[in-house]
Amino acid sequence: MEAYLPYILCVGLFAIGLYAIAVKKNLIKIIIGIILIHHSTNLFLVLVGFRLPENGSPLAPVKPAPHEQISKAEFLARSVDPVPQALMLTSIVIGLSITALIVVIAIRLHEKYGTYDLTKIRELRG
Amino acid sequence: MADLVPLYMLLAFVLIAGIIAVETHDLLSSVLCMGAVGFGLSLAEMVLKAPDLVLAGVVVEVFALVLLIRIVITRQEAPEEFVENTPTVALTGGIILSIFIGMLICFQSTGFTPFGQPLMNMGRAYLEEGVTQGVQNQVTAVLLDYRAYDTLGEVTVIFTAIMGCYALLRRQGEKEIEGNDTNS
Amino acid sequence: MRGMTLIVKTTAGVLLGFIALFGLHVVVTGHIEPGGGFAGGVILAAGLLLMVLAFGADEMRERLGERLAVIWESVGAIGFLVVALLGFIAGAFFSNFLPRATGFELFAGGSIPFADIAIALNVGAGLFGAFLMLAAYRTARGKDQTEGRGE
Numbered sequence: 195m196e197a198y199l200p201y202i203l204c205v206g207l208f209a210i211g212l213y214a215i216a217v218k219k220n221l222i223k224i225i226i227g228i229i230l231i232h233h234s235t236n237l238f239l240v241l242v243g244f245r246l247p248e249n250g251s252p253l254a255p256v257k258p259a260p261h262e263q264i265s266k267a268e269f270l271a272r273s274v275d276p277v278p279q280a281l282m283l284t285s286i287v288i289g290l291s292i293t294a295l296i297v298v299i300a301i302r303l304h305e306k307y308g309t310y311d312l313t314k315i316r317e318l319r320g
Numbered sequence: 321m322a323d324l325v326p327l328y329m330l331l332a333f334v335l336i337a338g339i340i341a342v343e344t345h346d347l348l349s350s351v352l353c354m355g356a357v358g359f360g361l362s363l364a365e366m367v368l369k370a371p372d373l374v375l376a377g378v379v380v381e382v383f384a385l386v387l388l389i390r391i392v393i394t395r396q397e398a399p400e401e402f403v404e405n406t407p408t409v410a411l412t413g414g415i416i417l418s419i420f421i422g423m424l425i426c427f428q429s430t431g432f433t434p435f436g437q438p439l440m441n442m443g444r445a446y447l448e449e450g451v452t453q454g455v456q457n458q459v460t461a462v463l464l465d466y467r468a469y470d471t472l473g474e475v476t477v478i479f480t481a482i483m484g485c486y487a488l489l490r491r492q493g494e495k496e497i498e499g500n501d502t503n504s
Numbered sequence: 505m506r507g508m509t510l511i512v513k514t515t516a517g518v519l520l521g522f523i524a525l526f527g528l529h530v531v532v533t534g535h536i537e538p539g540g541g542f543a544g545g546v547i548l549a550a551g552l553l554l555m556v557l558a559f560g561a562d563e564m565r566e567r568l569g570e571r572l573a574v575i576w577e578s579v580g581a582i583g584f585l586v587v588a589l590l591g592f593i594a595g596a597f598f599s600n601f602l603p604r605a606t607g608f609e610l611f612a613g614g615s616i617p618f619a620d621i622a623i624a625l626n627v628g629a630g631l632f633g634a635f636l637m638l639a640a641y642r643t644a645r646g647k648d649q650t651e652g653r654g655e
Contacts, residue, residue: 197434198427199436200324207338209419214342216415217408222347222392226354229326230338233361243443244368246436251323254369255458256538267452273441273458276461279370280463284474286373287542287627290380291481293439294634298488304391318645371538377528379546383553383631389637455535455616463540464616471619472588475626479581482630486574489637 200241207248232289236282243275255279257312259312268303327367336358347392355385372459507560518559523551531624541620545627553633561639570640573633575593580625587619 200268207230214227245252250268255276259265307315334357341353365373368455426432433439446466447458459478463471507513530537531544556564 197436200327200331200424200435201427203328205337205419205423206335206391209416210335210338210342212390212415212419217411218342220347222388223342223350225388226341226350230341230357233357236488237364240365240368240370240373241435243438243440244436245438245440246324252369253372254538256349256371256448257458258455262427269451271494273437273447274369275440276446276458276462277375277467279445280459280467281470282370283372283376283459283463283540283542284471285493286380287546288474288477288481290383290546290631291634293384294387294486294638295481297391298485298558298634298638300391302488308592316482318385358539372540372543373542375539376546378552379543383546383550383635386553386557387635387638457535457540459538459539459540460535460616460620461620468588468619470586471623475581475623476626478630479577480632482577484571485634486637489641 200237203286204234204238205239208239219312221300221312221315224312225293225300229289229293232285232292236285236289239278239285243278245272245274247272257280324367327364330360330364330367334364336455348389351385351392354388355381358384370459393461507563508558512558516554520551520555523554524548527551527624527628531620533618535616539624542627544620545624546631548624549631549635550630552628553635556632556636556639561636564636565640568632568636570633571638573629573636576625576629577633579628580622581629583622583625584619587615587622591615 211227211230211234214223214230218224218227235301250272252274253269253272254266258269263287304310309315337356337360341350341357341478343348344353359378360379362374362377365377446462450458450461450466453461455465527544527547529544530539530547531541534540534544551570559567
């Protein structure tokens with residue numbers, strides 16, 4: 195279990211977000227839970243692509259400048275995986291757009307019902 | 321293991337900030353803790369050698385903070401937490417137990433390698449060909465040359481989400497306060 | 505949404521130039537240095553967010569307006585599709601057809617910088633437009649908020 199410790203912390207963050215969505219009655223706490231789940235998913239997939247090489251430190255997947263002499267084989271042996279990083283870059287910006295959409299929905303709900311409490315929103319008929 | 325200490329410290333900081341954000345009664349404090357969660361995750365991505373994610377993550381976290389503060393601060397009343405009695409202990413225990421059982425099943429499967437040793441079947445092929453081409457940033461090469469369909473889908477999703485925001489914020493047929501007609 | 509004092513407005517106007525310059529640099533050198541279309545697009549959107557917060561939503565609606573934001577966002581989305589369809593010249597969808605070179609030159613990426621610019625337009629103008637609509641929504645309904653509550 196020692197080698198899986200970052201994954202366990204990341205799933206712990208996911209569990210906190212899921213607890214916030216399931217248990218809380220305030221709409222803003224539910225929005226915070228959704229954002230926490232999104233962050234934990236991004237972090238998990240970036241953690242999957244990380245590499246710890248035996249000799250040397252891990253390298254970012256950017257080809258080194260010509261004045262740094264790193265051979266191609268050494269770069270391929272020490273670089274981290276570029277595919278999860280590329281997909282999570284788009285996922286972060288999509289998460290911002292979804293946050294904006296959820297905030298707009300919350301504003302319309304507050305304007306119609308006057309409260310953020312979910313039990314009162316279920317009782318009133320608009 | 322010694323050079324992973326910053327990563328563990330940042331992950332512990334993010335976990336504690338997440339717990340505070342969910343449990344505190346003051347809504348403005350929980351929104352500020354969400355800002356700390358986003359910033360801590362961007363710094364963790366810097367340790368994980370992902371420089372594009374750091375750039376995007378910090379700016380996205382500031383933007384989301386402004387959006388969240390806007391719904392917390394209203395003009396009429398002070399936002400307060402509505403505390404009700406729910407079966408929290410049973411529900412919480414059930415959620416956490418199910419997640420950890422799922423994790424145990426996942427770790428025993430064959431494709432899930434330990435931390436730091438990725439499989440990199442596709443990544444190695446992309447890197448081997450990408451290094452010989454003219455593009456220096458392999459992440460942009462993967463995003464816009466090898467995986468361009470996913471970027472097209474992402475452009476579509478962002479466009480649709482923003483159009484959803486526009487559609488929800490229109491006022492159909494209502495007059496403004498000054499008496500002018502709105503053209504929606 | 506009201507604006508802020510004159511000091512804040514002047515400082516925001518000066519800072520917008522630097523933020524826009526940095527955002528354009530991150531977008532255009534996306535294939536050389538870490539960055540690219542998405543990071544540069546959100547940086548441009550954050551610079552415009554600073555203008556909305558400093559000047560107030562009403563004044564920004566007169567200056568830049570949400571129609572302009574929608575137009576630029578659509579130009580970005582269609583531009584990305586045009587770059588993809590132009591790959592048909594080289595025989596396949598999304599093919600990278602412009603000449604490439606090895607080295608740290610600016611035109612070494614083929615059709616990647618044009619796709620980066622289109623994505624930055626889409627993301628930047630879209631996020632700015634959504635936030636402008638959000639900020640301006642509160643102003644017009646300011647008096648109706650007290651009678652909109654259902655209690």
